[in-house]
Amino acid sequence: MNNKKSLFIGKQANSAAGIKAVFISLQQILSRMSVKNSFKVLSKLNQKDGVDCPGCAWPDPSHRSKLGEFCENGVKAIAEEAMENRVDPIFFSKYSVKELQQQSDYWLGQQGRLTHPMILKENETHYTPISWSEANKIIGQELNTLSHPNEAAFYTSGRTSNEAAFLYQLFVRMYGTNNLPDCSNMCHESSGVALSKTVGIGKGSVTLDDLYKAELILIFGQNPATNHPRMLSCLEKAKKNGAKVVAINPLKEAGLMNFKNPQTPKGILANGTDIADLYLQIKINEDVALLKAVMIKLFHLSEKNPKILDQEFITQKTEGFQQFKEELLTHNLENLINRTGLSTKEIDTLVELIAQRNKIITCWGMGLTQHVNGVDNIQEVVNLLLIKGSIGKEGAGTCPVRGHSNVQGDRTMGIAEKPSKELLDKIAENFGFTPPKEHGYSVVDAITAMYHKKVKVFIGMGGNFLSAAPDTHYTTKALENCNLTVHISTKLNRSHLTPGKTALILPSMGRTDKYIKNGKAQFVTVENSMGVVHSSKGALTPPSDFVESEPVIVANIAKATLKQNKVHWDFLIQDYDHIRDLIAKTINGFENYNERVKQPIGFELPNGARTGNFTTPNKKANFTINKLSDISLESDDFIMMTTRSHDQFNTTIYGLDDRYRGIYNGRMVVFINPEDAKKIGLQKGDKISLYNNYNNIKRQVDDFSVVPYNIPKGCIATYYPESNPLVPIDLTANLSHTPSSKSVKVKIKKS
Numbered sequence: 001m002n003n004k005k006s007l008f009i010g011k012q013a014n015s016a017a018g019i020k021a022v023f024i025s026l027q028q029i030l031s032r033m034s035v036k037n038s039f040k041v042l043s044k045l046n047q048k049d050g051v052d053c054p055g056c057a058w059p060d061p062s063h064r065s066k067l068g069e070f071c072e073n074g075v076k077a078i079a080e081e082a083m084e085n086r087v088d089p090i091f092f093s094k095y096s097v098k099e100l101q102q103q104s105d106y107w108l109g110q111q112g113r114l115t116h117p118m119i120l121k122e123n124e125t126h127y128t129p130i131s132w133s134e135a136n137k138i139i140g141q142e143l144n145t146l147s148h149p150n151e152a153a154f155y156t157s158g159r160t161s162n163e164a165a166f167l168y169q170l171f172v173r174m175y176g177t178n179n180l181p182d183c184s185n186m187c188h189e190s191s192g193v194a195l196s197k198t199v200g201i202g203k204g205s206v207t208l209d210d211l212y213k214a215e216l217i218l219i220f221g222q223n224p225a226t227n228h229p230r231m232l233s234c235l236e237k238a239k240k241n242g243a244k245v246v247a248i249n250p251l252k253e254a255g256l257m258n259f260k261n262p263q264t265p266k267g268i269l270a271n272g273t274d275i276a277d278l279y280l281q282i283k284i285n286e287d288v289a290l291l292k293a294v295m296i297k298l299f300h301l302s303e304k305n306p307k308i309l310d311q312e313f314i315t316q317k318t319e320g321f322q323q324f325k326e327e328l329l330t331h332n333l334e335n336l337i338n339r340t341g342l343s344t345k346e347i348d349t350l351v352e353l354i355a356q357r358n359k360i361i362t363c364w365g366m367g368l369t370q371h372v373n374g375v376d377n378i379q380e381v382v383n384l385l386l387i388k389g390s391i392g393k394e395g396a397g398t399c400p401v402r403g404h405s406n407v408q409g410d411r412t413m414g415i416a417e418k419p420s421k422e423l424l425d426k427i428a429e430n431f432g433f434t435p436p437k438e439h440g441y442s443v444v445d446a447i448t449a450m451y452h453k454k455v456k457v458f459i460g461m462g463g464n465f466l467s468a469a470p471d472t473h474y475t476t477k478a479l480e481n482c483n484l485t486v487h488i489s490t491k492l493n494r495s496h497l498t499p500g501k502t503a504l505i506l507p508s509m510g511r512t513d514k515y516i517k518n519g520k521a522q523f524v525t526v527e528n529s530m531g532v533v534h535s536s537k538g539a540l541t542p543p544s545d546f547v548e549s550e551p552v553i554v555a556n557i558a559k560a561t562l563k564q565n566k567v568h569w570d571f572l573i574q575d576y577d578h579i580r581d582l583i584a585k586t587i588n589g590f591e592n593y594n595e596r597v598k599q600p601i602g603f604e605l606p607n608g609a610r611t612g613n614f615t616t617p618n619k620k621a622n623f624t625i626n627k628l629s630d631i632s633l634e635s636d637d638f639i640m641m642t643t644r645s646h647d648q649f650n651t652t653i654y655g656l657d658d659r660y661r662g663i664y665n666g667r668m669v670v671f672i673n674p675e676d677a678k679k680i681g682l683q684k685g686d687k688i689s690l691y692n693n694y695n696n697i698k699r700q701v702d703d704f705s706v707v708p709y710n711i712p713k714g715c716i717a718t719y720y721p722e723s724n725p726l727v728p729i730d731l732t733a734n735l736s737h738t739p740s741s742k743s744v745k746v747k748i749k750k751s
């Protein structure tokens with residue numbers, strides 16, 4: 001972190017990583033952990049039989065570098081989890097909840113790991129210690145006094161292991177509800193919905209090997225240098241093999257321009273590798289317009305050269321082509337191009353690149369999913385792949401780049417508010433009860449239900465529900481309306497400070513913690529962004545004797561809650577192999593789980609789209625007709641995206657710098673086009689408020705500083721979670737209900 005106290009606005013970087021990344025990661029870990037523990041954990045990070053990085057879900061290559069198979073932000077994730085500071089009962093006796101509410105997210109995180117179960121009793125000012133058995137008893141009692149199990153909601157964040165997630169969903173369904181909202185609802189839900197409908201699987205189709213073999217990689221709405229840093233070494237390799245890369249992003253992100261690989265002499269001593277061959281600085285939420293313009297141009301070109309499109313693939317493998325084409329050609333090309341803010345020349349360059357290549361991979365992140373038309377965005381990306389026959393073969397396909405390290409695995413384990421019939425049937429068959437069929441609440445639905453007191457108990461398996469959710473003030477009220485809020489957490493966060501009538505904090509082990517049961521070191525399993533399941537074994541002594549592993553926490557809550565126990569919970573937590581045996585019997589693709597996961601690099605789950613066997617009801621890949629974005633703006637409205645800085649993991653703030661964007665010592669900033677700033681009389685550093693008026697409700701945040709920046713006109717960017725109070729609870733994506741946190745209308749006024 002920079003040492004200056006006040007916000008400093010410097011220059012935007014045009015290259016990512018390099019030797020600086022190595023220094024910063026070392027500084028980060030050594031300021032939080034001993035040299036011995038730092039070395040111990042880093043030497044095992046992402047190595048076979050080692051600790052899986054708790055950061056993002058980017059996959060590990062099958063060959064692991066001895067120099068270290070991790071990135072700067074992986075080290076930050078480790079340092080944040082395994083730091084040696086402690087939040088213990090003495091800490092809680094020192095600070096009241098009110099006092100803690102005044103502290104920043106950064107400060108809360110720096111206080112250290114939670115060590116003891118704590119309770120905030122009704123009308124009390126301080127959390128006090130409680131025993132595990134007392135805490136579980138309270139949870140069981142509260143859950144059993146509800147008039148229906150649907151009055152409770154069970155949230156999951158994507159760090160939870162397969163073993164914990166499987167037990168958690170089993171317990172929740174035995175209890176009697178499908179209210180299993182999870183962080184996916186705010187994240188790649190739009191991808192899941194769009195991909196399930198079009199290609200039959202809600203996950204990506206490509207492997208790392210496909211990326212190395214691709215001829216063209218299109219990266220939409222994703223900032224890999226910060227959020228998936230090792231993707232850059234993969235892109236570097238793909239480029240070496242001849243791939244062209246196109247970045248489609250309103251912001252010029254450093255890592256998409258150039259990457260200095262700190263593991264190569266070139267990356268340290270020379271200029272690094274240029275990543276994007278073409279950089280399209282599109283306006284926010286105009287990706288459908290761009291894709292439609294590109295596809296119209298491809299159809300025009302194909303009249304002279306039919307080979308540009310894969311007619312055979314279209315005929316044999318797809319459905320809905322004619323209707324799609326007819327609708328597409330009704331659009332006015334000039335209008336589409338104007339909407340994007342790009343020049344015809346830029347679009348023609350992209351069209352040329354696509355026309356000449358067949359092995360195309362599309363990658364995307366939150367820049368596509370978090371819009372009202374998020375599902376349309378992704379379906380339109382699929383349409384492009386389908387006309388090119390670029391899915392179901394080597395070097396081609398879909399690559400939604402997932403967020404948390406096991407967010408994909410949690411869904412596979414059955415954390416879903418809309419479970420499949422196949423899953424429910426298997427649960428019924430294996431566990432001898434009829435699981436509820438009625439769909440449960442997603443994140444946004446759960447918040448609304450808590451707000452209206454229809455949900456009275458909230459349990460969070462990891463995560464920071466309050467800060468991650470939209471409409472912060474509304475969500476605060478929603479949590480406060482509960483009778484009981486329970487957070488199973490590694491670190492203190494703002495959700496602990498918006499308690500229900502009674503609140504519990506249950507301290508959990510994290511990925512880095514060594515867990516020994518009956519003399520045997522237990523490991524957990526996770527699934528990466530490309531559907532590979534592998535193990536993770538902790539390396540460090542847990543922060544106290546009172547923290548518990550997630551599966552044990554779930555099993556004990558289940559025991560304290562369920563009246564009839566058809567599951568032998570104690571047996572399951574004696575050895576995690578026992579849990580995996582049940583997963584093998586219940587979840588498709590996990591046959592011989594214990595055996596296969598012990599292979600050094602794990603195993604791949606079935607993926608029809610990967611092999612061109614589409615598992616949609618009609619067994620075809622389906623074309624879709626998608627809507628352009630539809631936001632009516634007043635003359636003084638801007639469209640705001642909320643995004644991540646380089647120094648955060650979602651709501652966990654590692655530091656106050658975003659060096660790739662030239663921001664130091666502050667997060668309350670608004671990136672705005674310099675001409676827009678001038679037009680409304682704003683200068684660098686001016687203090688402003690942002691506000692909007694959706695449904696006649698005024699939402700406002702204050703004390704933001706102006707940063708004139710390279711961003712298209714009419715668009716602004718802020719950091720999440722500071723600007724979440726501006727994201728209306730009901731501004732969500734059609735079908736996926738993902739909060740539209742990348743396109744929020746706002747107005748600006750000087751403070």
Ligand SMILES: Nc1nc2c(c(=O)[nH]1)N[C@H]1C(S)=C(S)[C@@H](COP(=O)(O)OP(=O)(O)OC[C@H]3O[C@@H](n4cnc5c(=O)[nH]c(N)nc54)[C@H](O)[C@@H]3O)O[C@H]1N2
Pocket residue numbers: 055056057073187188220221222223224226227228248249250251253282283284285286287364365366367368402403404641642643644645646648649650651742
């Ligand atoms: N270090 C670190 N790693 C992380 C995380 C973290 O917070 N920190 N979070 C994890 C999680 S849970 C997730 S989901 C991922 C998130 O990874 P990303 O998807 O990279 O997340 P964001 O920072 O939200 O960045 C979104 C990108 O979309 C662009 N964008 C915004 N609007 C649009 C648009 O309308 N169109 C296009 N084409 N682009 C747009 C933004 O400029 C930005 O570059 O990262 C994961 N990894």
Ligand SMILES: Nc1nc2c(c(=O)[nH]1)N[C@H]1C(S)=C(S)[C@@H](COP(=O)(O)OP(=O)(O)OC[C@H]3O[C@@H](n4cnc5c(=O)[nH]c(N)nc54)[C@H](O)[C@@H]3O)O[C@H]1N2
Pocket residue numbers: 156157158159160183184186187188366370403404461462463464465467468469470488489490491492493508509510511550642643644649650651652720721723724727741
């Ligand atoms: N405006 C806006 N809002 C967004 C987004 C955005 O781009 N813009 N992004 C959305 C996205 S993509 C996501 S995924 C969500 C993230 O939402 P969440 O997943 O709810 O948030 P995190 O910040 O990842 O959760 C951090 C907390 O998890 C706990 N934790 C960490 N590791 C472990 C562990 O191993 N076990 C347990 N039990 N607890 C652990 C710690 O206590 C920590 O404080 O936010 C969403 N919100």
Ligand code: SF4
Pocket residue numbers: 046053054055056057058069070071072073074075077227228229230231
């Ligand atoms: S790319 Fe993601 S998973 Fe890999 S080391 Fe970095 S943060 Fe961890």
Ligand SMILES: [Mo]
Pocket residue numbers: 183186187188402403404
């Ligand atoms: Mo995410």
